[in-house]
Amino acid sequence: MSARSFKMNVFNRNQGQIRVERSLEAQGVVTRVQMYQTIIVEYWVNHIGPSPTIVLNSGGYRTASTKTAINQALSQLVLPWNVIQRKGQWLVTNGVKTFDFIDGIQLDATGIVLKEAS
Numbered sequence: 001m002s003a004r005s006f007k008m009n010v011f012n013r014n015q016g017q018i019r020v021e022r023s024l025e026a027q028g029v030v031t032r033v034q035m036y037q038t039i040i041v042e043y044w045v046n047h048i049g050p051s052p053t054i055v056l057n058s059g060g061y062r063t064a065s066t067k068t069a070i071n072q073a074l075s076q077l078v079l080p081w082n083v084i085q086r087k088g089q090w091l092v093t094n095g096v097k098t099f100d101f102i103d104g105i106q107l108d109a110t111g112i113v114l115k116e117a118s
Helices: 064-076
Strands: 004-012 016-025 028-035 038-045 053-056 082-086 089-093 098-100 105-108 113-115
Touching: 028 064, 038 064, 064 082
Parallel strands: none
Antiparallel strands: 004 016, 016 028, 028 038, 038 053, 053 105, 082 089, 089 098, 105 113
16 A cells, blocks of 8 residues: 655744654554654554554653653644653653653553553
8 A cells, every 4th residue: 555645844933843744554544743853753543453552752852842742742633641740750641540751652542551662
């Protein structure tokens, strides 16, 4: 299956260069949110599995701008997750469950951690 994509470039002065791309791939429809050179959020729909899959990544840039950009993307995609910070430690939460934020962590839209990155 050939990939079809919709690309939208957005510049937000407070968040740096943000790019959103949606494409149809063999595994399903994926929306990727990129900040500078790092894909910070991937959202797979119709991915192999029972529900959509979300992959989060800071690219090693644990900054307020990166955290805000991830949270804005999750909000725009209407996903229940947020990245928070406590005592310098990044956490991901859906308001009920809280997990350590690890680059590459995979979540589903119902509040389950599918895979903690190694």
